[in-house]
Every structure is written in C-alpha cells, then in structure tokens.
Amino acid sequence: MGCSSGNKPSETWSEAEKEIVRTHYEKGYAHVMALLPDRTRGTIQWMAGKLGVICARSWTPEEELILVAGYPALGTAVAGQLYGRTPEAVKIKACDMGVKYQGGEYTGQQMWSREEQMCLARNDHLIFAELLKLFPHRSRLSVKKARERLRRKNKMAALRRAG
Known part of the structure; x- marks a missing residue:
C-alpha cells in the first residue's frame, strides 16, 4: 500500500x-x-x-437518512456529509441498504437507462462513429465506457456458460 x-x-x-x-x-x-x-x-x-481489528461503529439513524437522501444523486461524495465515514464505507452501507447510485447534475454523470443499454447491445456491432450517432446527448467517453462495460459483461457471461 x-x-x-x-x-x-x-x-x-x-x-x-x-x-x-x-x-x-x-x-x-x-x-x-x-x-x-x-x-x-x-x-x-x-x-x-x-x-485483526475492525471498525464496527454502527450507523446512526441520522447517518442513514443522510445516506438515503444523498447517495442516489451524489454517490460516494455524500461521505463529505458523514463525519468519519469513508467513500468506501458509504458504498458498502448503501449496498447493504439497497440504495442505488443514479447519477446526477452534481457529479456531471447520468446513469444509462435500460433503453439506452438495450440500444447499445443491439448496435454493438457498429463502428464507433456510427454508434456515437445513436447517442447524441452522450459524450464520446460515456459511449466508450458503456461499450467497454457491455463487452466485459458479455465476456464474463460467456465464461460462466463455458465453465
């Protein structure tokens, strides 16, 4: 480290x-x-x-409320509002509570919708320039990263089926 x-x-x-x-x-x-x-x-x-020491400090109800209110839009940045909580601790607790990050204007990110993901999967065979035209509101980097995630997901699924 x-x-x-x-x-x-x-x-x-x-x-x-x-x-x-x-x-x-x-x-x-x-x-x-x-x-x-x-x-x-x-x-x-x-x-x-x-x-072998662990930090098992329980989350207070107030901290959980802040997490539920802020995590969907802010993601791990909500850790700044929670004294002594790291971004990693915030991510783990959000997952435990079933709170999902959805992106937001604050972070400059917007999660891909199910429809966008399906469109990307249907058109993954296209060259990148053509694929970009299907997502005019998305940046080059956003489309590139989404395609990488899709291909990684497909590769892992194929490996699971083969193994």
Whole structure:
C-alpha cells in the first residue's frame, strides 16, 4: 500500500501505538488519527488490518437518512456529509441498504437507462462513429465506457456458460 508523508507500513510501530489502534479503532480511523497525529489514515488502516481489528461503529439513524437522501444523486461524495465515514464505507452501507447510485447534475454523470443499454447491445456491432450517432446527448467517453462495460459483461457471461 502506498502511503504518504513517509509513513510506510514497514516503519516500526511502538506497542503503545498498537494498543491505541486495538482499543480505539472501533470508534473509527479518524478518532485514531487524532490520537496518532504522526500516522496517516492508510498506515492506521494497514495496522488495524494486521492486528485483526475492525471498525464496527454502527450507523446512526441520522447517518442513514443522510445516506438515503444523498447517495442516489451524489454517490460516494455524500461521505463529505458523514463525519468519519469513508467513500468506501458509504458504498458498502448503501449496498447493504439497497440504495442505488443514479447519477446526477452534481457529479456531471447520468446513469444509462435500460433503453439506452438495450440500444447499445443491439448496435454493438457498429463502428464507433456510427454508434456515437445513436447517442447524441452522450459524450464520446460515456459511449466508450458503456461499450467497454457491455463487452466485459458479455465476456464474463460467456465464461460462466463455458465453465
């Protein structure tokens, strides 16, 4: 894991630092960072993993409301409204709760509709320039990435059928 500020996982950790991770990590890595200012988030998380410590801080009802209200449009950016929650933690909790990211103006992204996905699948045989004409409201990059996702999905499905 690459870490910043010269804090590499291989640097020596004192027993006192390890004990702080063991006893305080359940309150979240941000809490441990306040107690260990010379350690980065990455090295604290690395040490917690090495020690087998997990952060099991429960989500409050207020946090869940913020997640349900903000995640569909903001995605993991809603983590900025949730103290001590990482984008990855937000993504995991949203998945657990069945909350789906739908894109939005804030992110500059708009999810592909089912109809667009079906049109793309029907016309995947076209050269890229022709395919672009079918999606005039989509950027080149959006169409390119959607096609890559479709082909990856089709390849995985073929591998599952063959295996």
